[in-house]
Amino acid sequence: MKHYTIKDIAKKLNVSISTVSRAFNDKYDIKKETKDLILKTAEEMGYIPNPMAKKLSQKRSLNIGVVVPEFINEYYSEIVIAIQEFFRSKGYQVLVMQSDEDETQELTNAQTLIHNMVDGLIVAPTAGYKNMQYYQSRIKEGYPLVFLNRIEESVPVSKVVFNNTKWSFFATEHLIRQGYQKIYHLSGYKDLSVTNERVEGFKKAMDKNNIQKENYKIIETGLLAEEGMEVVEGLMFHHDIPDAFFCVNDMVAIGVMKKLKDNGYRIPEDVAVVGFTETRIAKLIIPQLTSVKQPTFEMAKKAGEILLKRITNPSAEIETQIFNGELNVRKSSVREVSN
Amino acid sequence: MKHYTIKDIAKKLNVSISTVSRAFNDKYDIKKETKDLILKTAEEMGYIPNPMAKKLSQKRSLNIGVVVPEFINEYYSEIVIAIQEFFRSKGYQVLVMQSDEDETQELTNAQTLIHNMVDGLIVAPTAGYKNMQYYQSRIKEGYPLVFLNRIEESVPVSKVVFNNTKWSFFATEHLIRQGYQKIYHLSGYKDLSVTNERVEGFKKAMDKNNIQKENYKIIETGLLAEEGMEVVEGLMFHHDIPDAFFCVNDMVAIGVMKKLKDNGYRIPEDVAVVGFTETRIAKLIIPQLTSVKQPTFEMAKKAGEILLKRITNPSAEIETQIFNGELNVRKSSVREVSN
DNA sequence: TTGTAGGCGTTATCAC
DNA sequence: GTGATAACGCCTACAA
Secondary structure (H helix, E strand, C coil): CCCCCHHHHHHHHCCCHHHHHHHHCCCCCCCHHHHHHHHHHHHHHCCCCCHHHHHHHHCCCCEEEEEECCCCCHHHHHHHHHHHHHHHCCCCEEEEEECCCCHHHHHHHHHHHHHCCCCEEEECCCCCCCCHHHHHHHHHCCCCEEEECCCCCCCCCEEEEECHHHHHHHHHHHHHHCCCCCEEEECCCCCCHHHHHHHHHHHHHHHHCCCCHHHEEEECCCCCHHHHHHHHHHHHHCCCCCCEEEECCHHHHHHHHHHHHHCCCCCCCCCEEECCCCCHHHHCCCCCCEEEECCHHHHHHHHHHHHHHHHHCCCCCCCEEEECCEEECCHHHCCCCCC | CCCCCHHHHHHHHCCCHHHHHHHHCCCCCCCHHHHHHHHHHHHHHCCCCCHHHHHHHHCCCCEEEEEECCCCCHHHHHHHHHHHHHHHCCCCEEEEEECCCCHHHHHHHHHHHHHCCCCEEEECCCCCCCCHHHHHHHHHCCCCEEEECCCCCCCCCEEEEECHHHHHHHHHHHHHHCCCCCEEEECCCCCCHHHHHHHHHHHHHHHHCCCCHHHEEEECCCCCHHHHHHHHHHHHHCCCCCCEEEECCHHHHHHHHHHHHHCCCCCCCCCEEECCCCCHHHHCCCCCCEEEECCHHHHHHHHHHHHHHHHHCCCCCCCEEEECCEEECCHHHCCCCCC
8 A cells, every 4th residue: 555656657667757647637748658558557556646745736725615503413414415425526525614503613614724725615604694704805815615504695605595585484374374373483593594584484474464463473592402392391381382383493393392292282283383404303203293395415516516616717606596495294283184 | 815835934034944944843943032033923924834735745644534334313423523523623634434334435435535645544334344354454554543333353453332232231121121021123234243232232131031032033124214114014014013122223213113103002101112322312202212322422532532642653552442321211111101 | 749847835854 | 043955746837
């Protein structure tokens, strides 16, 4: 497993190192026979170009940076996997850092990655947008940057987002159509764009169906099951359990379901529960959980494509891609129980 | 955000680049004042050493490779996060590749990482051990390598493992003590060391408690909920539902529970279910799932420590660390329902 | 079509 | 203490 260099090959074949180098970079003229010979010998010797040297001389790292809030949950795991898969086939390596839903950490991560000379960056911002100024500056310098999922509207940058408003609207309207009248929305972190958009969709559905303000609530939560449980506990204390919960994600929904069931509520007969950003557990829990499925894989891939386009062609235009999903209606929100 | 170099600093301060370089590597003699001046100016200019150049000249990449079977599930996500966290503070970057439970992919991953000059490798092998010869060769060359979790006994290499036999024994005996007489073990992939060890623990418990062969079964499965469901379906078809299921992981256990409940079995009154490698969902599902918790974070960190020791001191001894966990008894396996 | 030589940004080995 | 200078392994004008 000695790491051979082009020098070794050159010496062995009595050619110059530039010739060997050219054999690997087919943008240069080189006699077909010598090229073939070089490639063959290299293959035999098990030669692999030294990535460090290549990067140094090309002044690019062939590394891509990805900053996500976390990847303990299925969602960002899938995002990361999809991005890695996309870039691996293009010869890039993907460095992933997680911000732990902390803005300062996120900034540090982005800076670390940029200082480490990643050729481009995909960021799924955490709540709050204190770092936008930093991103703005990088963008102005022409740094390839794509935002994923949680976006500050105002920044002129390429984005890949899910149409939260629309699908939040659909999910809410589904609950209304099922006859649930008093619906509470557990909304996730306050400053998140996804939260705002979903709240917007939720309200739209309320307005459209003439549901009065006293018959719905928007309750800020985190993203963990425990937080869903706490909310339900608080509501029980105030004898304020609604007909239905529309939750920011499946984990919160599961927490809500657990607490409700533990206290004798029947789902969906007494209370309905709907999740968002569907995970595998939705189908496995009893009752099965209605949720909005997002095209996670496609979104991540698209983010990769946009970034790569931007890296290889610095004058590529800013691009915004909005994705749609599907509402998977399951037992947790269906009154006329069919299954 | 121009990337300054030591040259820029040298020019500005009218010193040589070697002096500047020395200011950053405190193993050389350098006057305190010049050093301070250099560091201060560098700071002001926002100078960051170019990692590519550093790596090239030092002939090490400051990268660590990690190969895991997957990281969609919580378990390997946590492993990866813990390893990254450990190495980040030491100035290393961690490159993660997943093998999709495929041996060939695993070999490709390991090779890719080594060719990319990672300074060391942590591997959680996938089922089957066809790649052991490759690893053996690398080890013989002195390549820093640590195995995690799924181990081929015979290879003389540093390992970090969980004491599967012991905790499988405990989990099984817990079921026996609860009065469950006919217990089936859904064991995961056949060729996996973790599978073998847990089967061993399971059998030991059977032997010790004089349970006859006709009263237990070991059924090979995968690691997904769907596979747990399939097994239950098959058993129902043959009217062969046991008193208790001891499952390879929580996902399979959840699949088992779902299928059982869908078919009117009560848990734990009719059938008990126990998982392994506890995940967050264990506490959230109804009934709560008994499972064996592993010190995931500590194990990953230990693997990092061993690897780092091996990298910085090539003559460091081979080390095997065996971890213990805890059996978290919950409602899914307790007949005298206390809660 | 091929070879020479300089450069990428460091570190490290010499002298001075 | 500090300054040249040669690596590290590759790419790429420019020359031949």
